[in-house]
Amino acid sequence: METRSLVVPPTPEVTDGIDRLGDEIAELSAHLEAASARLLDLIREFDRRGGWNNGFRSCAHWLAWRVGMDLGAARERVRVARALHSLPGLAGALARGELSYAKVRALTRVATPETEERLLAGGRAGSACQVERIVRGWRRVDRSAETRETAQRHKHRALHVYQDEDGMVVVRGRLTPEEGSVLMQALVAARETLYRRACGADDVSEETSSMEQQQADALALLAETALHHGIDPGAPGERYQVVVHVDAAVLADAAASGQSLLEDGARVSAETSQRLACDATRVVMRHDAEGRTVEVGARTRTIPPALRRALHHRDRGCRFPGCDVRFGQGHHIRHWAAGGPTTLSNLAMLCRRHHRAVHEEGYRVERLPDGALRFRTPHGHPLPDVPAAPAIRDDAAQLLRTQNDAAGLRVNARTLCPIALWEPLDVGWAIDVLHPRAMQTAP
Ligand SMILES: [Zn+2]
Ligand SMILES: [Zn+2]
Numbered sequence: 001m002e003t004r005s006l007v008v009p010p011t012p013e014v015t016d017g018i019d020r021l022g023d024e025i026a027e028l029s030a031h032l033e034a035a036s037a038r039l040l041d042l043i044r045e046f047d048r049r050g051g052w053n054n055g056f057r058s059c060a061h062w063l064a065w066r067v068g069m070d071l072g073a074a075r076e077r078v079r080v081a082r083a084l085h086s087l088p089g090l091a092g093a094l095a096r097g098e099l100s101y102a103k104v105r106a107l108t109r110v111a112t113p114e115t116e117e118r119l120l121a122g123g124r125a126g127s128a129c130q131v132e133r134i135v136r137g138w139r140r141v142d143r144s145a146e147t148r149e150t151a152q153r154h155k156h157r158a159l160h161v162y163q164d165e166d167g168m169v170v171v172r173g174r175l176t177p178e179e180g181s182v183l184m185q186a187l188v189a190a191r192e193t194l195y196r197r198a199c200g201a202d203d204v205s206e207e208t209s210s211m212e213q214q215q216a217d218a219l220a221l222l223a224e225t226a227l228h229h230g231i232d233p234g235a236p237g238e239r240y241q242v243v244v245h246v247d248a249a250v251l252a253d254a255a256a257s258g259q260s261l262l263e264d265g266a267r268v269s270a271e272t273s274q275r276l277a278c279d280a281t282r283v284v285m286r287h288d289a290e291g292r293t294v295e296v297g298a299r300t301r302t303i304p305p306a307l308r309r310a311l312h313h314r315d316r317g318c319r320f321p322g323c324d325v326r327f328g329q330g331h332h333i334r335h336w337a338a339g340g341p342t343t344l345s346n347l348a349m350l351c352r353r354h355h356r357a358v359h360e361e362g363y364r365v366e367r368l369p370d371g372a373l374r375f376r377t378p379h380g381h382p383l384p385d386v387p388a389a390p391a392i393r394d395d396a397a398q399l400l401r402t403q404n405d406a407a408g409l410r411v412n413a414r415t416l417c418p419i420a421l422w423e424p425l426d427v428g429w430a431i432d433v434l435h436p437r438a439m440q441t442a443p
Contacts, residue, residue, distance in 0.1 A: 023413035030097035030415040031400050034407075037095035044081040054377060055357045056322060065322025066387055076105060083108035089116045093123070097404070097411045102128040106135045118434040125418055130427055137431040171219070190218035190225075246273040248284075251337035275359035277337065279303055279329040303330045303342055315349035319365075319373055321383045325351035331358060333367055348373055 043059070046052065052062035063074035080101075084091040090107055093099035103123045111119045122134050159173035175183060191214050209217070246260035250270045260273035268276075284297040303311070308330060317326040328349040334340030348365060350358060357363040362378030375383040393399060404411055 026413040026416060027411060028397055028401075029100075030411040030413075031397075031404050033100050033416065034095055034097035034404050034409055034411060035400055036101045037091065040077065040081040040084060040091075040094075043077055044085060047078055047081065055320065055354065055361070055363050055375075055383065057325075057353055061322055061324075064324075068386070068389075071324065080105050080108050083111070086113055087111050087116050089120045090123070093120060096409055097415045099123050100128060100416060103131045106131050110135050110138045115434075115436060118436075122430050122434050126427075126430070127418055130430075133427045134430055134434075137427060138435055141431065141435050186222050187215060187218045190221040191215070194218060194221060244268065244273050244276050246270075246277065248337070250274075251277055252335070253338065269360065271360045274335055274337070275355055277302070278332050278335065278355070278359070302332075302336055303347070307342065307344070307347075310344060311347050311349055314344065317349060318351035318354055319348050320350060320354035320357065320363075321375055321385045323351055323354055325353070327351070329355050331355055331365070333365060345371070 043063070047059040052059040056062040056065065058075075059078045060071060060074040063069050063077060064071045069077070084094075084104070087108060090099065090104050090111060094101065094104045099120075103126075106128070107119045107123050119134075119138075123131050126134060157174055157176055159171070159175070161169060161171050164170050194214065194217055244260055250260055251274060260268050260270060279302055281299055281301050283299050285293050285295065311330050315328070317324070318328045328351045330347045331350045332340045332342065333346050333348060336342055340346050345367060348367075350365075354363075358365055363383075364376040364380075366374050366376075368374055377383060401411075
């Protein structure tokens with residue numbers, strides 16, 4: 001009996017079906033890209049109005065928490081949303097579903113209002129992979145892009161350490177008053193150590209250093225010491241030797257009369273002193289009516305080392321919803337000064353940012369009978385670890401099409417196609433042709 005292999009040539013109907021499926025994928029993808037442009041508009045507006053700044057470290061952290069986005073992806077969304085504000089060409093192409101988010105994301109790393117149009121042409125001509133390569137090549141030519149990004153990050157509380165062209169390391173930053181206080185005290189201590197060493201040395205003919213030079217040496221000594229002795233993130237009570245003089249009544253109740261002062265006389269709020277005392281080394285002093293110290297107690301740690309290790313083991317970092325900081329301070333849910341016990345059940349680990357949120361910004365945390373923590377906003381709304389997903393209609397894709405159609409978009413299966421679909425793109429040539437600096441150097 002004759003056997004035949006069963007090779008069935010695709011019938012026209014099957015091919016049609018597959019083609020239609022492919023077209024549908026391409027068309028819906030274009031609709032999704034167009035919708036992602038609207039999403040970026042919303043993120044930009046939310047970011048601009050500081051909608052995330054209610055306990056979250058950044059807009060990206062808020063996104064990661066609220067919509068379950070990977071933190072890296074969330075950071076990219078925020079970056080792209082901000083960048084598109086000054087890049088209407090790229091924003092428009094994404095909004096019309098003509099350029100994918102992947103390409104726009106890559107192009108916004110280097111695009112400026114001046115180069116946007118040329119990069120947009122490159123983006124339309126190439127695949128996402130080729131666009132990535134154009135951007136990498138562009139970056140090599142255009143070093144200033146990175147400098148601009150560095151400048152943008154230089155905002156508010158920050159520390160920049162980078163190597164200058166001549167090899168020197170430049171340190172620049174802004175610290176909050178109490179962190180700055182720690183740094184300044186550490187620098188003083190390091191300068192004194194260095195000065196003592198210099199005095200003890202035989203070579204006294206050495207030029208006296210300026211204050212700035214001494215500071216630089218002191219900072220280097222601090223870094224060396226930190227590396228030599230190991231950085232122990234589990235013991236903030238020892239790390240932060242900020243001295244706060246606070247009246248006992250204020251520590252127990254922020255509304256009580258009394259004062260809290262830093263060592264240099266700067267006033268801090270009652271709430272700040274409660275936070276600093278929450279997890280610290282304390283010395284109780286008693287003063288007489290004239291303010292003279294009459295009794296000094298022994299130094300005690302508010303959270304003993306063994307308990308801190310247990311706390312760290314249990315909480316594994318900051319417990320504030322959406323926070324991914326692995327180290328933190330032990331927060332007394334009911335303050336020890338107000339009679340709260342220093343026990344695991346009355347402690348929760350919080351990073352600096354969120355410890356401040358709870359003490360000074362009106363956020364509340366309580367432990368429920370089942371042991372879970374419940375956080376609330378200053379308005380009293382609960383902050384769940386994972387917010388409930390919004391209800392989505394079954395016909396979400398159709399709704400998206402309808403909305404895009406209503407917005408006047410003409411999206412079809414060809415909208416997202418690169419223009420030069422069937423011609424290989426020479427990336428090196430594209431950069432030479434497109435980059436303004438490359439054009440200047442061309443013969
Ligand atoms: Zn606390
Ligand atoms: Zn945190």
